[in-house]
Amino acid sequence: MVRSISCNVSRYIGAIFAAAILCNPAQAQQSAETFYNDKTITYIVSSEPGGGYDTYARLIARHMEKYLPVRRIVVRNVTGAGNIIGANTIYVARADGLTIGTFNTGLIYGQLLGLEGIRFDLTKMSWIGKMAEEGRALVLATNSGFDSVQDLVESPETIRLASASLGTANHTEILILRAALGLNVRLIPGISGGEFELSMMRGEVAGALNATSSRDDFVARGQGKYVLSVTGEEARALGVPQARELVKDPRYIPLLELTEAVAELGRLTAGPPDIPPERLALLRDAYMKVSTDPEFLEQAALLGIPIQPLGGDAVEKRVRMALDQPEETVLELRRVIQSTD
Known part of the structure; x- marks a missing residue:
């Protein structure tokens, strides 16, 4: 009986301590920084090496390392099925904040159409930001x-x-x-x-x-x-x-x-659902710091790639809006896609 009470008291104290960390932004950030210390983040690119998404991802990853206490960020190309395999891989990854990635924005259409093979729900992903508008x-x-x-x-x-x-x-x-x-x-x-x-x-x-x-x-x-x-x-x-x-x-x-x-959601970066809030906040902060980093901007200009950043909160709202389409629009989209060549 005494042991049972002791266990309950320990859990209660632990819950109070966790809540205190979440309520104190400074402590939450310190907790996230401690987690990332000397860790490796995997940045998944859902398309082939050498393309636009790969170029953005490698440049972003190189500079995000400066703003996170990680050992390194490794870019990994996971290709196939029109970016679906890579996006699925990001979505089902452990939600510890050590796996993030990018994929073609056309997957918004794919989710609207319910394309075969899709395991992700873009409305549930942990959005870190976007780096461009794709004219x-x-x-x-x-x-x-x-x-x-x-x-x-x-x-x-x-x-x-x-x-x-x-x-x-x-x-x-x-x-x-x-x-x-x-x-x-x-x-x-x-x-x-x-x-x-x-x-x-x-x-x-x-x-x-x-x-x-x-x-x-x-x-x-x-x-x-x-x-x-x-x-x-x-x-x-x-x-x-x-x-x-x-x-x-x-x-x-x-x-x-x-x-x-x-098109407004070009060059997205996201993680799996339910990344702990303090870790997601740290990733978002690092991402936005990259977007204003002078060296990053200079290298982007040399590569001829535009930079029009947007933070994770705003990206999440826009993704939800893009997916909130009337039934008649989705039906028309399906008719267009299924039209024969």
């Missing part, structure tokens, strides 16, 4: 023989456009544009990273829909030409037609609004 534009190779959106509508032959894979943003958004603008195009999947430009230069595809930051150099070299702006301030500044301006059927406007919401 998206359609680029055509100069050797393709096509110069405008009108060419893609009026071509008697079906034109090939590059796609990473089912579930990625560029795949889904090309299908939305095809339906909304009446483009005579079909997708060639399985092209990622630097392969987009190589496939255009070899004449295997006529063009691609990508973040403008990924194709600016290609266009600057005279190997490509922007012909359509889809989302984002950078794309709108290109001086080419806007997708919204060309849409004649109002039922596609909600889908374009959805693409705009997804």
Whole structure:
């Protein structure tokens, strides 16, 4: 009996102590810093090495080490199924704050559609932040023989456009544009990273829909030409037609609004659900410190990648808003995605 009372008192005292730490921000931060001391964080990239997500992740990881008491941050590429495997890996990881990662924002579409293989729920993930807005534009190779959106509508032959894979943003958004603008195009999947430009230069595809930051150099070299702006301030500044301006059927406007919401969430970083609050706060703080680090910004500029950061709380709210779509919008998205090539 005495032993039982003693155990209960110990648990009670322990609960009071834990609550005191949570109520004291300084103690909570110290507790988190103690946990991370000399530990290794794994930063999962759900796409192939060498692409945009990989470039951002490696740069962020290198500089986050400066703002956390960790031994190191290791970047690990976990690829397959249009980023689904990597995102699943992040989602089911132990919620101790030692596994974080990034994945294609097209998985927002994937969750709306309930794509096969998805084990994650983006509304439950521990959001750390986002580092960019992805202004998206359609680029055509100069050797393709096509110069405008009108060419893609009026071509008697079906034109090939590059796609990473089912579930990625560029795949889904090309299908939305095809339906909304009446483009005579079909997708060639399985092209990622630097392969987009190589496939255009070899004449295997006529063009691609990508973040403008990924194709600016290609266009600057005279190997490509922007012909359509889809989302984002950078794309709108290109001086080419806007997708919204060309849409004649109002039922596609909600889908374009959805693409705009997804584009605002470029280069996300998240962890599994239920990371302890004090550890998540430390990760978020380090992430935002990276976004203003002069050396980080200098290296990002040299790489030609834009930096438009947003903290984890705000990212979580925007992800929830993007996923909160009316049933008719989801049904229209499903119809567009399931349309045959």
